[in-house]
Amino acid sequence: MCDLKSAKDMLSSSLHQLKNVLKYSQLRLRTYVAQTAQTGAELPLRADLYSALQMEQHGRILANSHKLSSVFGQDQLLSRLADNHDVIMNACTLLTEAIKDGRPVTPAAAWLLDNYYLIEEQIRTAKRHLPKNYSKELPRLLRGSSAGRPRVYDIALETISHGDGRVDPENLSRFINAYQLVSVLKLGELWAIPIMIRLALLENLRRVATNLTTAHNHRNLAAKWADAMTETAEKDPSNLILLVADMSRSGPPLDSSFVAEMIRRLQGQGPALALPLNWLSQRLAETGQTIEHLVQLDSQQQVADQISISNSIGSLRLLTSMDWREFVENMSVVDRCLRDDPSGIYGCMDFATRDLYRHAVEKIARHSSFSEADVAHNALRFAREAAIKHGQTARNAHIGYFLIGKGRAELERSTAMQHSLPEAIKRAARESALSLYLGSILIISLLSTGLFLQQLRHTAVNPYLLTCFIVVSLIASSQFALSMVNWLATCIALPHPLPRMDYSLGIPLESSALVVVPTMLFNTQNIDALCEAMEVRFLANSDANLRFCLLTDFVDASQEHLPEDETLLLHITHNIEALNEKYPRPDGDYFLVMHRPRVWNAQEKTWMAYERKRGKLGALNAYVLGSGKQEFTHIIGNTLGLEHVRYVITLDTDTELPRDAARKFIATMAHPLNRPYYDEKLQRVTEGYGILQPRVAVALPSSNASFYELLCGGEAGIDPYTRSVSDVYQDVFDEGSFIGKGIYDIAIFEHALKNRMPENRILSHDLLEGCYARAGLLSDVQLYEEYPSSYLADMRRRHRWIRGTGRLPRG
Numbered sequence: 001m002c003d004l005k006s007a008k009d010m011l012s013s014s015l016h017q018l019k020n021v022l023k024y025s026q027l028r029l030r031t032y033v034a035q036t037a038q039t040g041a042e043l044p045l046r047a048d049l050y051s052a053l054q055m056e057q058h059g060r061i062l063a064n065s066h067k068l069s070s071v072f073g074q075d076q077l078l079s080r081l082a083d084n085h086d087v088i089m090n091a092c093t094l095l096t097e098a099i100k101d102g103r104p105v106t107p108a109a110a111w112l113l114d115n116y117y118l119i120e121e122q123i124r125t126a127k128r129h130l131p132k133n134y135s136k137e138l139p140r141l142l143r144g145s146s147a148g149r150p151r152v153y154d155i156a157l158e159t160i161s162h163g164d165g166r167v168d169p170e171n172l173s174r175f176i177n178a179y180q181l182v183s184v185l186k187l188g189e190l191w192a193i194p195i196m197i198r199l200a201l202l203e204n205l206r207r208v209a210t211n212l213t214t215a216h217n218h219r220n221l222a223a224k225w226a227d228a229m230t231e232t233a234e235k236d237p238s239n240l241i242l243l244v245a246d247m248s249r250s251g252p253p254l255d256s257s258f259v260a261e262m263i264r265r266l267q268g269q270g271p272a273l274a275l276p277l278n279w280l281s282q283r284l285a286e287t288g289q290t291i292e293h294l295v296q297l298d299s300q301q302q303v304a305d306q307i308s309i310s311n312s313i314g315s316l317r318l319l320t321s322m323d324w325r326e327f328v329e330n331m332s333v334v335d336r337c338l339r340d341d342p343s344g345i346y347g348c349m350d351f352a353t354r355d356l357y358r359h360a361v362e363k364i365a366r367h368s369s370f371s372e373a374d375v376a377h378n379a380l381r382f383a384r385e386a387a388i389k390h391g392q393t394a395r396n397a398h399i400g401y402f403l404i405g406k407g408r409a410e411l412e413r414s415t416a417m418q419h420s421l422p423e424a425i426k427r428a429a430r431e432s433a434l435s436l437y438l439g440s441i442l443i444i445s446l447l448s449t450g451l452f453l454q455q456l457r458h459t460a461v462n463p464y465l466l467t468c469f470i471v472v473s474l475i476a477s478s479q480f481a482l483s484m485v486n487w488l489a490t491c492i493a494l495p496h497p498l499p500r501m502d503y504s505l506g507i508p509l510e511s512s513a514l515v516v517v518p519t520m521l522f523n524t525q526n527i528d529a530l531c532e533a534m535e536v537r538f539l540a541n542s543d544a545n546l547r548f549c550l551l552t553d554f555v556d557a558s559q560e561h562l563p564e565d566e567t568l569l570l571h572i573t574h575n576i577e578a579l580n581e582k583y584p585r586p587d588g589d590y591f592l593v594m595h596r597p598r599v600w601n602a603q604e605k606t607w608m609a610y611e612r613k614r615g616k617l618g619a620l621n622a623y624v625l626g627s628g629k630q631e632f633t634h635i636i637g638n639t640l641g642l643e644h645v646r647y648v649i650t651l652d653t654d655t656e657l658p659r660d661a662a663r664k665f666i667a668t669m670a671h672p673l674n675r676p677y678y679d680e681k682l683q684r685v686t687e688g689y690g691i692l693q694p695r696v697a698v699a700l701p702s703s704n705a706s707f708y709e710l711l712c713g714g715e716a717g718i719d720p721y722t723r724s725v726s727d728v729y730q731d732v733f734d735e736g737s738f739i740g741k742g743i744y745d746i747a748i749f750e751h752a753l754k755n756r757m758p759e760n761r762i763l764s765h766d767l768l769e770g771c772y773a774r775a776g777l778l779s780d781v782q783l784y785e786e787y788p789s790s791y792l793a794d795m796r797r798r799h800r801w802i803r804g805t806g807r808l809p810r811g
Contacts, residue, residue: 042207042210043207044204044207044211044304044305045157045160045161045164045165045200045203045204045207045308046161046164046304046308047161048162049162049163049164050162050163050171051171052168052170052171052174053174054162055162055171055172055174055175055178056174056175056177056178057178058162058175058178059174059175059176059177059178059179059181059182060179060181060182062154062155062158062179063178063179063180063181063182063183064182065144066141066144066151066154066183067141067142067143068139068140068141068142068151069139069140069141069142069147069148071140072136072140075132075135075136076135076148076149077130077135077149077150077199078127078130078132080199081123081126081127081130081199081202083206084123084202084203084205084206085123087206087209087210088112088116088119088202088205088206088209090213091112091210091212091213092112092113092116092209094213094216095109095112095113095212095216096113098216099113103220105216106212106216106302106305106306107302108208108212108302108305108306108308108309109212109216111306111309111310111313112205112208112209112212112309115309115313118313118316118317119202119313122198122201122202122316122319123202125198126195126198126199126202129194129195129198130195134192135149135150135153135192137188138150138151138152138188138189138192139151139152139186139189141154150189150192150196151185151189152185152189152192152193152196153196153199153200155175155179155193155196156193156197156199156200157200157203158175159171159172159175159200160197160200160201160203160204160312160315164307164308164311165201165204165307165308165309165310165311165312165315166311166314166315167197167201167318167319169318169322169327172193172327173327173330173331176190176193176331177331180331180333184333184371184372184373185331186365186372187328187332187334187358187359187361187362187372188362190328190331190332191324191328193324193327193328194319194322197315197319198319201312201315201316201319204312205312208305208308208309208312211301211305212305214257215257216257218253218257218258218261219258219260219261221252221253221258222252222257222258222259222261222262222265223261223265225247225252225262225276226261226262226265226266227265228243229243229244229266229273230265230266230269233269233270233272233273237272240273240275240276241275244275244276244279248279248283254280254284254287254294255294256294256295256298256301257298257301259280259284259294259295259298260294260295260298260299262276262280263277263280263291263295277291325351325355329351329354332358333372333373333376334358334361334362334372334373334375334376335358337373337377337380338354338357338358338361338376338379338380338399340380341380341383341398341399341400342380342383342384342386342387342392342397342398342399343383343387343392343393343397343398343399343672344392345398345399345400345501345671345672346398346399346400348501348502349500349501349502349671350500350501350502350504350667351502352497352500353400353497353500353501353671356404356497356499357399357400357403357404360404360408361376361379361403364411364412364415364417365415367417367418367419367420368412368415368416368417368418369415369416370415374415375411375415378402378411378414378415379399379402379403379411380399382396382402382407382410382414383396383397383398383399383401383402395672395673395675395687395688398672398673400499400672400673401673404496404499404673405673406687426492426493429492430493430732433732433733434733437485437489437732440481440485440488441478441481441482441485442481443481444477444480444481444484445474445477445478445480445481446474446477448473448477448480448481449470449473449474449477452469452473452477453470453473486728489728489731489732490727490731493728493731493732494731495727495730495731495779496730496731496734497779497780498668498671498674498689498692498776499668499673499674500664500667500671501667501668501670501671502667503663503666503667503670504663506543506544506545507543507544507545507546507663507666507667508545509545509644510644510646511545511646511647511666511667511670512545512546512547512641512644512645512646512647513545513546513547513645513646513647513648513649513662513665513666513743514546514547514548514549514620514624514642514645514648514649515537515541515546515547515548515549515648515649515651515657515662516548516549516550516551516617516620516648516650516651517530517533517534517549517550517551517650517651517652517653517655518551518613518616518617518650519550519551519552519553519653520552520553520554520555520609521552521553521554521555521568521569521595522555523568524567524568524571527568527571527572527575528575530550530572530653531572531575531576531579531591533653534548534550534579534591535579535591536656537651537656537657537662538583538590538591540657540658540659540660540661541657541659541661541662541663543662543663544585545644546662546663546666547588547589547590547591547641547642547645548590548591548592549592549593549594549620549637550572550576550592550593550594551594551596551616551617551619551620552572552593552594552595552596553595553596553598553608553609553612553616554568554598556598556604556606556607556608557598557606557607557608558606558607559607560597560598560600560607561598569595569634572636573636576591576592576593576636576637577636577637579591580637580638587640587641588637588638588639588640588641588642589637589638589639591637592635592636592637592639593634593635593636593637594616594619594620594623594632594635594636595632595633595634595635595636596609596610596615596616596619596631596633597609597633610631611757611759613740614765615631617650619631619632620648621648621746621749621750622750623642624642624643624645624648624746625746625747625750626643645746646745646746646747647665647666647669647743647744647745647746648744648746648749649662649665649666649742649743650740650742650743650744651741651783652740652741652785654785654786655696655741655783655784655785656783656784656785658782658783658784661694661781661782661783664778664780664781665692665694665742665743665778665781666743668692668778668781669692669743669745673688674688674692674776675688675745676688676689676745676748676773676774678690678748678751678752683752683772684752684771684772684773684774685748685752685772685774686774688774689773689774689775690744690745690748690752690772690773690774690775691743691744691745691749691769691770691773691774691775691776692742692743692744692775692776692777692778693736693737693738693741693742693770693775693776693777693778694741694742694777694778694779694781694782694783695777695778695781695782695783696739696741696782696783696784696785697782697783697784698784698785698786727777727779729777730776730777730779735770735774735775735776736770736775736776736777737767737770737775737777738766738767738769738770738773739766740766741783741785742775742778744769744773745773748773749769753768753769753772753773756772
């Protein structure tokens with residue numbers, strides 16, 4: 001029995017020793033892992049905190065220290081961003097598991113976990129705004145800690161470092177301005193600053209997260225050793241010295257987090273645990289440190305990490321809300337140069353047009369030995385010379401004439417710009433665009449017809465049938481060829497948005513406009529609908545220098561006057577007066593009606609309004625210009641102020657005018673490069689545009705829309721991302737087709753079309769008006785109209801178009 005009891009005690013002792021060995025082995029393994037993680041750690045981006053003045057001084061110092069490399073390296077930013085994402089995600093996973101296990105985490109770790117959703121969103125934003133090889137186009141540093149990386153990325157790192165993760169717009173602006181006093185940044189670099197700051201903040205969060213993970217692992221390791229020592233001190237105090245020796249051999253990381261956690265758990269736990277505390281104190285003394293110092297350092301480190309994370313998170317939110325367009329313009333040396341435009345137009349344009357000019361400077365500089373600032377100064381010099389020679393109001397006195405207009409070739413020659421082969425081919429094709437366009441259609445049509453004829457070469461066919469077959473094949477092939485050439489043209493020729501003034505604060509008096517709807521008076525319900533639609537257009541486009549008018553006629557009749565005519569006039573008078581009373585203005589009225597009488601048409605053998613829509617617009621033009629005879633018998637509303645009207649926006653009855661669309665119409669027409677120039681020799685507008693035609697889309701179908709409307713109406717509704725789109729005629733020939741809805745310059749329109757249209761012979765006058773007054777497509781503005789409710793209504797509309805177009809040659 002004694003032998004059996006002795007054997008049991010020996011076995012129990014052996015198992016206990018084995019358990020201790022496994023425990024100590026695990027602790028030593030954790031110690032090794034912690035040491036390995038600590039050796040490769042990168043310090044957070046923390047440097048001396050600078051004021052705005054110090055940032056200015058640092059900007060000049062940094063610019064002098066930067067040396068650029070002429071070699072394009074590989075894009076390292078995307079891979080680093082992916083790595084940052086993995087590191088932050090792993091850190092958050094580790095900290096989340098710690099919370100689930102009931103282990104405490106530091107305030108900085110809690111900040112990181114609470115804002116992880118925001119960090120993920122910012123990483124997705126960074127990936128979206130940082131396409132592959134994007135940074136290859138940016139100047140890179142030759143040496144330093146950021147060697148091989150974009151210069152602007154190092155600028156972002158310095159911004160974050162000296163703000164401890166906090167981005168201050170004023171400090172950033174002064175820093176960039178001071179830097180550019182020594183070395184000017186390219187436009188691409190200025191636009192890259194937001195994404196680079198975002199990457200730098202994510203880099204800082206990655207480094208702090210790595211610190212948090214390392215400190216967390218070290219605290220866990222200290223907790224394991226401390227728990228083991230506490231348990232040993234309670235059960236087997238004699239083995240405590242062996243455990244301390246084992247910990248010493250494992251080489252624990254004696255940093256602030258390890259020591260602070262060890263002290264927190266062992267101090268005050270009894271005299272038996274004084275041994276590990278004494279060992280710890282002795283080991284620290286060998287390196288000139290003390291326990292009190294490291295405990296204090298751990299507290300300071302936790303506070304510093306919390307501040308860095310909170311500042312970085314706040315800065316990421318600031319990046320989303322900050323107006324970077326204003327920032328880039330304020331920082332851009334090119335923009336400052338262009339604002340000296342002798343015509344004074346550049347600063348009055350909208351942002352998209354100014355950005356278009358800056359991109360033109362950027363592109364020329366990229367393919368020449370000139371800097372962007374030098375290109376801008378050259379354009380400014382040409383514009384000043386033209387202003388001295390031709391006056392400040394001349395087209396070529398505007399700097400845009402040499403950036404996106406006909407003077408572009410002169411500017412390119414002055415900078416010795418080198419065109420790439422594809423660009424040279426595009427330019428050559430553009431010079432003979434019409435011949436190339438028609439020739440391509442002809443060649444494809446003939447080739448397609450030839451392929452059909454190949455199938456009949458061994459078949460005996462009647463010559464008459466063969467001729468008919470060839471004609472039919474050519475017609476069918478031409479449609480295929482036209483579609484193919486148009487598709488290819490839109491792929492090759494990029495859309496060119498028309499320049500535009502900035503009328504966001506209101507339309508100036510010299511650009512006053514009148515929105516008109518030529519229509520007919522059918523009944524009182526029709527009048528109510530017309531007035532309601534006019535009020536809706538006003539509410540969406542209200543402006544002191546924008547008025548709205550209905551140009552009305554009576555329906556055709558067998559006699560000059562009908563009994564209901566007076567009733568209709570009284571009804572529309574009442575409606576318009578109610579609108580003007582509801583929306584008053586001090587000078588004149590917002591809402592007008594101009595009505596014409598019936599006249600006898602000998603050709604149509606009926607009483608009708610003279611020349612219908614064309615006649616109404618002609619009468620309006622004559623009234624505004626004060627020329628010609630008065631054709632309106634009834635004018636409802638006070639016309640005071642119409643003498644200032646320069647433009648007319650003409651719409652159909654069912655056309656919707658979206659919010660601020662009228663302002664965009666007018667702002668585009670008023671730009672000097674779009675202002676029409678009438679060539680007296682050629683008797684038409686040859687530069688600029690007398691008419692601008694917008695895109696027209698199908699409006700949202702009503703609740704009682706027909707099945708045909710839903711089936712054939714295409715994609716209906718408002719596009720919130722309306723932008724410039726490709727159009728063959730506008731992008732290839734710089735002209736569009738006028739279809740009756742758009743804006744025109746009254747004086748030029750009348751001058752170009754005076755005595756051009758024979759009476760009672762022109763139905764589709766829109767096409768001719770677009771040719772003589774030169775129409776352009778305003779592809780980034782969209783109007784909406786209803787789709788025909790039935791097949792018959794659609795066919796009647798198409799029949800009118802075809803019949804009107806077919807009569808043009810005879811007219």
